[in-house]
Amino acid sequence: MSMIIKLSFRNIYRNKRRTILTLSTISFTVLASIVFLSWMKGIMDNWIDNSIRFAYGHVKIAHKEYIKKERILPLEFSVKNLSRVMVEIKNDKEVTIIRQRIKFGAQLEFQGKTSDCLGMAVNTAAEKRSSRIQKTIIRGNYWNDDQSGTRQGILIGITTAKELGVDVNDDVTVLARTADFSPYLLVYKIRGIFKTGMVSLDKGLFYINLADASDLLNMKDSANEILIMLKDKNKAVEFAVKIAKQLNDAGLDGNLKVIPWQEQGGMGNLIEIMKVMMGIFILIIGIVAGLTILNTMMMSVFERTHEIGMIRALGMKRIKILTMIISESITIGIIGGLIGGLSGSALAYFFFEKVGVDYSKVMESAQGWYMDPIMKGDFEPYQFVIGFLAGVFLTVISALYPAYRASKMKPVKALRVI
Amino acid sequence: MGMMFKLALRNVFRNRRRSLITFSAVMIGILSFIIMEGITESLQNQSIRMLKKVETAHLKVYAKGYWDERNKEPLKYRIADYAKIKNIIENKDGVAGTAGRINFQVRLYKSRNEMPCTGTAIDINGGDKKVFNLADSIVKGKFLASGENALLGTGIADLFDAKPGSWITIEFRDKNGVYDAIQAQVSGIVDTGNPVIDDNVVFLPMELAQERLDMKNEVTEIAVLLKSERKIERFKKELEKELNNLPGTSQRFEVLSWSEQAADFLAFMRADSQGNYIIVYILVVIIIAGIMNTMLMAVYERVREIGTLMALGMRKSQIKRMFLIEGAIIGGIGAFAGMFLGLLFMLQFSSKGINIASMYEGTNVMYLVKDYIYGSIRFTPFLLSFLIGVGVALIASYIPARSAAKLKPVQALRRY
Numbered sequence: 001m002s003m004i005i006k007l008s009f010r011n012i013y014r015n016k017r018r019t020i021l022t023l024s025t026i027s028f029t030v031l032a033s034i035v036f037l038s039w040m041k042g043i044m045d046n047w048i049d050n051s052i053r054f055a056y057g058h059v060k061i062a063h064k065e066y067i068k069k070e071r072i073l074p075l076e077f078s079v080k081n082l083s084r085v086m087v088e089i090k091n092d093k094e095v096t097i098i099r100q101r102i103k104f105g106a107q108l109e110f111q112g113k114t115s116d117c118l119g120m121a122v123n124t125a126a127e128k129r130s131s132r133i134q135k136t137i138i139r140g141n142y143w144n145d146d147q148s149g150t151r152q153g154i155l156i157g158i159t160t161a162k163e164l165g166v167d168v169n170d171d172v173t174v175l176a177r178t179a180d181f182s183p184y185l186l187v188y189k190i191r192g193i194f195k196t197g198m199v200s201l202d203k204g205l206f207y208i209n210l211a212d213a214s215d216l217l218n219m220k221d222s223a224n225e226i227l228i229m230l231k232d233k234n235k236a237v238e239f240a241v242k243i244a245k246q247l248n249d250a251g252l253d254g255n256l257k258v259i260p261w262q263e264q265g266g267m268g269n270l271i272e273i274m275k276v277m278m279g280i281f282i283l284i285i286g287i288v289a290g291l292t293i294l295n296t297m298m299m300s301v302f303e304r305t306h307e308i309g310m311i312r313a314l315g316m317k318r319i320k321i322l323t324m325i326i327s328e329s330i331t332i333g334i335i336g337g338l339i340g341g342l343s344g345s346a347l348a349y350f351f352f353e354k355v356g357v358d359y360s361k362v363m364e365s366a367q368g369w370y371m372d373p374i375m376k377g378d379f380e381p382y383q384f385v386i387g388f389l390a391g392v393f394l395t396v397i398s399a400l401y402p403a404y405r406a407s408k409m410k411p412v413k414a415l416r417v418i
Numbered sequence: 419m420g421m422m423f424k425l426a427l428r429n430v431f432r433n434r435r436r437s438l439i440t441f442s443a444v445m446i447g448i449l450s451f452i453i454m455e456g457i458t459e460s461l462q463n464q465s466i467r468m469l470k471k472v473e474t475a476h477l478k479v480y481a482k483g484y485w486d487e488r489n490k491e492p493l494k495y496r497i498a499d500y501a502k503i504k505n506i507i508e509n510k511d512g513v514a515g516t517a518g519r520i521n522f523q524v525r526l527y528k529s530r531n532e533m534p535c536t537g538t539a540i541d542i543n544g545g546d547k548k549v550f551n552l553a554d555s556i557v558k559g560k561f562l563a564s565g566e567n568a569l570l571g572t573g574i575a576d577l578f579d580a581k582p583g584s585w586i587t588i589e590f591r592d593k594n595g596v597y598d599a600i601q602a603q604v605s606g607i608v609d610t611g612n613p614v615i616d617d618n619v620v621f622l623p624m625e626l627a628q629e630r631l632d633m634k635n636e637v638t639e640i641a642v643l644l645k646s647e648r649k650i651e652r653f654k655k656e657l658e659k660e661l662n663n664l665p666g667t668s669q670r671f672e673v674l675s676w677s678e679q680a681a682d683f684l685a686f687m688r689a690d691s692q693g694n695y696i697i698v699y700i701l702v703v704i705i706i707a708g709i710m711n712t713m714l715m716a717v718y719e720r721v722r723e724i725g726t727l728m729a730l731g732m733r734k735s736q737i738k739r740m741f742l743i744e745g746a747i748i749g750g751i752g753a754f755a756g757m758f759l760g761l762l763f764m765l766q767f768s769s770k771g772i773n774i775a776s777m778y779e780g781t782n783v784m785y786l787v788k789d790y791i792y793g794s795i796r797f798t799p800f801l802l803s804f805l806i807g808v809g810v811a812l813i814a815s816y817i818p819a820r821s822a823a824k825l826k827p828v829q830a831l832r833r834y
Contacts (some may be wrong), residue, residue, distance in 0.1 A: 025707040118533035291443040292708030
């Protein structure tokens with residue numbers, strides 16, 4: 001056996017230029033796959049993560065009419081009996097954070113200038129733990145834990161702040177409609193201004209705390225969205241089914257719907273499409289690279305026809321010839337896989353993950369998408385393993401046919417070939 | 419040259435299996451390029467066409483200052499003498515139609531629901547149909563008539579359960595900042611496929627809006643459709659100059675072409691195509707390695723022949739050319755095969771189309787396409803495919819060809 005390995009090593013060394021070409025094909029393919037995988041993973045995860053943090057939660061509970069008409073934010077379709085719903089979910093061991101929110105349409109007014117906004121009344125403590133909003137505050141500050149009472153001020157996005165010409169500590173008027181449709185207004189002090197870089201958030205969004213919402217909107221013990229964060233986001237679907245049943249059994253409002261993040265905003269569908277597209281990309285690259293490797297392996301087999309005839313004549317068995325060629329391909333595959341794997345990992349990690357690519361110009365028009373403007377890849381060691389194994393696998397697959405041909409050669413005929 | 423080509427061709431077919439594998443690699447590369455280009459182009463082309471028909475026209479004239487603050491839809495920047503300006507533009511050479519519009523912020527109310535929207539007043543008698551195809555996008559009811567009626571996008575209509583005949587209330591501030599409201603009956607529902615319009619815009623007849631906004635003979639923009647898009651930049655400059663030098667008025671104007679209006683969208687499109695073409699770049703690199711390999715082998719196994727050819731008086735440059743031609747043939751045949759399959763795909767794609775909407779069901783697609791997209795068979799991508807195929811092959815064969823030309827006849831002949 002060791003002789004065969006030695007033989008295959010020598011064969012690899014014999015035609016250096018060809019080996020280098022084969023190696024470069026394999027390693028480039030591996031490099032490209034690793035960079036591609038980590039880049040796509042980074043972008044997708046960022047998008048999923050942001051969407052979950054800011055808009056969807058892992059699981060969302062809301063009134064079914066509210067879900068249909070979310071854009072007009074109908075307050076009449078809210079989750080009533082909030083405290084009873086909370087009792088049902090609070091003690092589940094999968095749950096980490098529960099964020100009760102009231103989203104409402106409102107108009108901000110400052111010295112005659114107005115801006116139509118989405119108001120977000122939040123449980124400030126829960127929101128702090130799961131959305132990153134408090135980290136994006138560039139002026140002023142977030143609520144402290146003891147500021148959960150009423151009239152604790154308002155947080156607004158940078159773009160809206162500029163449009164209205166307001167700064168921290170200015171008083172803005174918030175005009176809204178209460179749950180029973182009467183127009184109402186309250187004056188709030190601006191406690192902070194946030195800048196996320198995402199158009200969907202920086203423009204037309206403000207936060208107040210939940211206690212203030214009962215003040216402004218006359219909504220007590222209710223919320224129109226409950227976002228639940230879980231320990232494991234992959235368990236969202238089964239968790240949603242379980243909670244839906246539990247709420248039903250408890251005799252709560254039958255109009256409530258429990259929706260996992262995959263079913264919100266078409267996320268699950270889009271993820272599937274992306275996966276299919278990535279699969280097709282990798283497949284095409286794999287086929288073309290496989291053909292190239294197949295060609296080199298064929299050449300290296302056929303140019304040795306004479307030799308193979310010789311060793312067959314000397315009594316080497318077919319299976320050993322097969323093993324020899326295949327171990328040759330494994331060796332090349334491993335070397336190519338390592339070179340491509342290491343350089344691909346380095347590129348993915350040091351450039352695409354650490355530096356990233358600035359898409360802020362493009363993201364200007366990406367209203368409704370929660371993506372950081374500087375996109376970054378996400379390199380994980382498993383991508384190296386996948387790339388490496390794919391490289392070796394591809395090389396071996398491409399070597400099967402030449403190896404088979406070599407093992408089928410008739411010694412007499414092969415010897416006759418010069 | 420003829421002989422050289424024949425020699426190269428024979429050499430290509432001498433080792434059929436090897437050539438076939440190399441062809442297939444080139445073919446798959448070219449095929450994926452054509453498919454990728456075809457789909458991207460039709461998505462983008464269709465989006466741009468629709469953008470021009472429903473949103474940007476070819477050019478838009480605004481009062482100076484409007485564009486910078488367009489997101490606020492300010493009534494501060496108005497085109498004062500609409501009839502006169504419209505007339506001036508309409509009488510210019512190459513103009514197919516003009517239409518004034520007013521965009522303003524409104525709040526829409528129906529029963530208990532309300533939502534901020536954009537109000538757009540359209541000049542139904544003054545040529546809006548010539549510039550925009552709004553009337554063709556009506557899915558329910560009919561187009562605007564004069565009087566207190568409104569046209570809603572499908573998105574808004576669904577949210578408010580509005581049907582033709584329903585009553586809505588539109589609240590707004592006139593140009594002086596005074597609050598006012600219009601009660602209007604929904605005349606029809608439009609589905610343009612552009613979410614900016616379908617989910618946001620309430621269309622109103624111009625006379626009604628002008629009266630209630632206190633904007634007699636005033637608009638916020640005039641959209642211009644040209645007969646031919648070719649001279650759009652020159653036309654734009656001339657128009658801007660002419661409008662800004664009108665006697666008897668101090669008003670200043672700015673003219674923006676559709677590509678300036680849609681700059682954000684175009685930037686997104688460019689980024690998206692870049693992403694799509696990465697796979698083509700990767701394939702090109704792999705194919706170069708593949709062809710180089712094939713050619714190196716071809717040179718290597720023919721050392722003695724090359725020696726013979728040289729000894730018979732063939733010059734180095736001819737040897738080099740022979741191998742380059744050989745490479746180009748491999749690339750060319752691969753490219754032709756890829757182009758043929760690509761053509762089959764494009765024929766199918768242009769007659770049957772692809773249902774993009776069902777693919778992206780329920781997701782937020784950035785492209786402005788309604789349901790089906792259709793490919794168009796154009797010469798450029800095919801020419802480009804051929805050039806890429808042959809070009810890649812030439813680049814890949816250069817090193818092997820050079821090393822063949824560097825051989826010394828005596829030494830080469832000595833090889834067995």
